[in-house]
Amino acid sequence: MDKTCAAFCPARQAAAVLPYGLRQGVLALPESLLEEVEEFRLRAGQPLTVVTGEEERPVSDQPVGQEELHTTLEVASGASVHTVLDKVRGGYVTIRGGHRIGLCGTAATREGHIATLRRLTSLSIRVARQVNGAGAQVLPHLWGPGGLESALILAPPGWGKTTLLRDLIRLLSRGEGCPPVRVGVADERGELAAVWEGVPQMDLGPRADVMDGCAKAEGLMVLLRGMNPQALAMDEITAPEDVEAAALAAGCGAALLATAHGASAADLRRRPLYRKLLGEGIFTRLVVPRGSRRQRRWAVEALP
Amino acid sequence: MIRWLGVACLAVGAAGVGLAAARRLERRVRDVRTMMYAMESLEHALSFHMPPMSALLEAMERRWTGPAGAFFAACRRDLDKLDTCSMGDIWRDNLRRSALELEEEDRSVLEEVGDILGRYDGERQRESLAQARQRLGVCLERAAERREKLTRVYAALALAAGGMLTVVLL
Numbered sequence: 001m002d003k004t005c006a007a008f009c010p011a012r013q014a015a016a017v018l019p020y021g022l023r024q025g026v027l028a029l030p031e032s033l034l035e036e037v038e039e040f041r042l043r044a045g046q047p048l049t050v051v052t053g054e055e056e057r058p059v060s061d062q063p064v065g066q067e068e069l070h071t072t073l074e075v076a077s078g079a080s081v082h083t084v085l086d087k088v089r090g091g092y093v094t095i096r097g098g099h100r101i102g103l104c105g106t107a108a109t110r111e112g113h114i115a116t117l118r119r120l121t122s123l124s125i126r127v128a129r130q131v132n133g134a135g136a137q138v139l140p141h142l143w144g145p146g147g148l149e150s151a152l153i154l155a156p157p158g159w160g161k162t163t164l165l166r167d168l169i170r171l172l173s174r175g176e177g178c179p180p181v182r183v184g185v186a187d188e189r190g191e192l193a194a195v196w197e198g199v200p201q202m203d204l205g206p207r208a209d210v211m212d213g214c215a216k217a218e219g220l221m222v223l224l225r226g227m228n229p230q231a232l233a234m235d236e237i238t239a240p241e242d243v244e245a246a247a248l249a250a251g252c253g254a255a256l257l258a259t260a261h262g263a264s265a266a267d268l269r270r271r272p273l274y275r276k277l278l279g280e281g282i283f284t285r286l287v288v289p290r291g292s293r294r295q296r297r298w299a300v301e302a303l304p
Numbered sequence: 305m306i307r308w309l310g311v312a313c314l315a316v317g318a319a320g321v322g323l324a325a326a327r328r329l330e331r332r333v334r335d336v337r338t339m340m341y342a343m344e345s346l347e348h349a350l351s352f353h354m355p356p357m358s359a360l361l362e363a364m365e366r367r368w369t370g371p372a373g374a375f376f377a378a379c380r381r382d383l384d385k386l387d388t389c390s391m392g393d394i395w396r397d398n399l400r401r402s403a404l405e406l407e408e409e410d411r412s413v414l415e416e417v418g419d420i421l422g423r424y425d426g427e428r429q430r431e432s433l434a435q436a437r438q439r440l441g442v443c444l445e446r447a448a449e450r451r452e453k454l455t456r457v458y459a460a461l462a463l464a465a466g467g468m469l470t471v472v473l474l
Contacts, residue, residue, distance in 0.1 A: 016388075022346040055420065070423055071390060074390060074391060074422065074423050075386050075387055077356075078356060078357055078358060078383060079357040079386055079394075079421070079422030079423070080355075080357045080358075080360075080422055081423050081424060082425055082426040083354055083355075084424070085425040108425075108427075117425065118428075141419060
């Protein structure tokens with residue numbers, strides 16, 4: 001079941017961190033639009049905008065000021081902006097509800113690296129949505145004679161790869177439509193579990209162990225050593241270390257679920273990083289989108 | 305007899321007003337000193353552990369007793385109002401309501417801290433806390449000087465006023 005604004009509205013929850021004036025503008029938007037909001041964007045000197053699909057539209061004509069950017073971050077961090085800005089190297093922070101705030105501004109560097117942001121210029125509040133049931137049609141196709149197959153979810157940005165992966169983890173961990181599986185989750189970007197103050201904000205089921213705040217490769221190794229997972233999940237394979245970690249994990253007997261940006265298997269084979277990934281035979285299933293962004297479906301292909 | 309009792313009450317009252325004024329000077333020195341040390345504690349915490357504001361205020365509440373501890377406790381309790389008012393507002397409101405014995409100059413230094421605390425990066429907060437600590441140090445010196453000068457004056461005036469009232473009324 002999808003959670004909509006009629007019962008619980010993730011966009012409303014995310015908008016709670018906005019300063020009063022901006023929040024009122026957002027809450028005045030039609031319910032149907034709020035249900036589709038993926039991001040709120042605040043840029044100094046420009047009006048607040050909402051992103052829905054590929055469209056970005058202003059909420060009002062009033063430009064956002066520096067003060068409002070700081071107030072947003074102050075509310076989002078519980079008046080603990082120092083705990084947020086000093087971690088800015090990650091580029092975003094997770095707040096209550098699993099929503100993510102991306103930060104942009106004037107950086108202060110220390111020893112050649114970004115240490116903090118002295119002045120904010122833009123904030124992007126990405127609304128976290130859990131779509132329970134998104135993986136129900138995909139899951140049966142991931143089971144082979146030997147149990148759960150390793151699968152790579154492949155789609156362009158914004159198609160809901162993470163949402164699908166999160167729901168597959170939840171279904172496996174709860175044993176819905178399959179035997180219950182212990183899933184180790186390497187959540188480097190904090191998008192799968194959205195841990196906030198030690199508590200996952202997303203429902204990953206009762207048998208999911210989450211390792212976040214570290215690189216995926218390291219997280220996978222810790223999970224393998226310490227948590228005896230039957231399946232491992234990682235979001236967005238983007239670096240050679242991720243591929244190596246995936247290969248290592250696959251060799252340890254745990255099925256691997258992961259996502260990658262791409263349009264098709266042929267597209268992956270053209271890129272050296274993913275060519276290696278496919279060449280090593282780590283994944284035996286490829287999950288790709290069908291249909292349009294608004295009415296997306298997923299198809300499962302067997303990989304040789 | 306009643307006349308004597310009335311005179312005694314007036315004399316004690318006059319002396320009490322003077323002595324209370326002297327005690328206020330003493331309390332100001334104590335509270336400014338406490339808040340100066342509290343700024344140092346905050347600065348220290350932000351240098352090493354960088355705790356979230358609720359944990360920081362809780363630690364301050366545990367560390368300091370009396371009006372300072374009560375002030376930090378009230379700020380921590382009010383953190384859940386953050387969606388309707390800023391940390392600066394919470395800090396200022398509680399400073400105004402607190403039982404801390406502060407003069408206008410001490411209060412204005414502390415109010416400025418509220419506008420920075422929890423709102424900027426750790427380094428900027430530490431810089432502001434260090435400045436506030438130094439400025440409170442100056443306030444403390446002035447408060448101590450004032451106490452030295454005026455405590456005896458107030459006490460002497462109080463006793464003299466009490467004595468004079470007694471003489472006049474009898």
